Each structure stands twice: as C-alpha cells, then as structure tokens.
Amino acid sequence: MLIKISTSELDLLKTQAKQSQRMRKNFNFHKHPDDLLQRMLHAMNPGTYVQPHKHETSDKREVFILLEGKVAVVEFDDAGAISSFIILSHETGNFGVEIPERTWHMLIALEENSVVYEVKDGPYSPAHDKDFATWAPKEGEPECTEYLSNLRNQIKP
Numbered sequence: 001m002l003i004k005i006s007t008s009e010l011d012l013l014k015t016q017a018k019q020s021q022r023m024r025k026n027f028n029f030h031k032h033p034d035d036l037l038q039r040m041l042h043a044m045n046p047g048t049y050v051q052p053h054k055h056e057t058s059d060k061r062e063v064f065i066l067l068e069g070k071v072a073v074v075e076f077d078d079a080g081a082i083s084s085f086i087i088l089s090h091e092t093g094n095f096g097v098e099i100p101e102r103t104w105h106m107l108i109a110l111e112e113n114s115v116v117y118e119v120k121d122g123p124y125s126p127a128h129d130k131d132f133a134t135w136a137p138k139e140g141e142p143e144c145t146e147y148l149s150n151l152r153n154q155i156k157p
Contacts, residue, residue: 026041054104063118
C-alpha cells in the first residue's frame, strides 16, 4: 500500500503542532523502532526548541527535505560555535540537507507551519539515539528562548 503525503495529512500535523506545548509534532512512517530506515514528518513553529545534538553512539545520518515553510538547519563545532547553516525554503531554492553522523546540529523553525520530511538511519533506541550538547540549554529550561534568539540573529541571510 502506498504511503501518501498530501495536504490533508500535512494540515492535520500542522494543527497538532500548533496545539502542542512544544510547538511541534512528528508523524512516523516507519512501523517499528527497530526499522533500519526511519522516516517521519516534523511540523514545527517558531519558538520550538530542538536542543543541539549529534548521533555519535549509533552513528546515524539524517536527511531533512522541506515540504512547507522555512527552516534553518544549523551545524556547530565541538565548542558550540556555528560552523555552518542553511536556510531551507522555496524562496532560497534550498530544499534539503544531509547531516553526517557525529555532527552537532539543530533545526530552527523560521515560519509558522513549517514541515520537513526526515530520513534517518535506524534502529531507534531512546537511550542511545542522541548525544545532547552540554554547551546549550536543555529543552524546557528558561535560557532556551534567549539561546534560540541569539542563534536566529547569527543566521540571518
């Protein structure tokens, strides 16, 4: 059976993201955490905070393809300085990015109702999936808003 990505699926996910306290929502296409190819949609809104992280313990690559909106994908060095970034948007003509394993990164929603399709190596193990950056605030900490604002100021095209 075909797995479809249509306006109705995106609209539902965007509504769920707006209603979420985290201002984002994902939908998994893969059936099990053990699947070797993880595929999902992420709907997100400005202000959501994805703590910088890397996939080192289990060496996973990630691909993000923009479907709607505008999203910054930021890469950091080991000290937490921005080493590279890309603005994914139809305006810029940048539609996707692949992040190598062992690379510090995060996504920043720059427009309401932004949606990306993610493909990542599996399997998924919550205990070993992400190594979070100790140089950045943890999700939910009061410093997240200021940290996110400072990053947005640094990545203006």
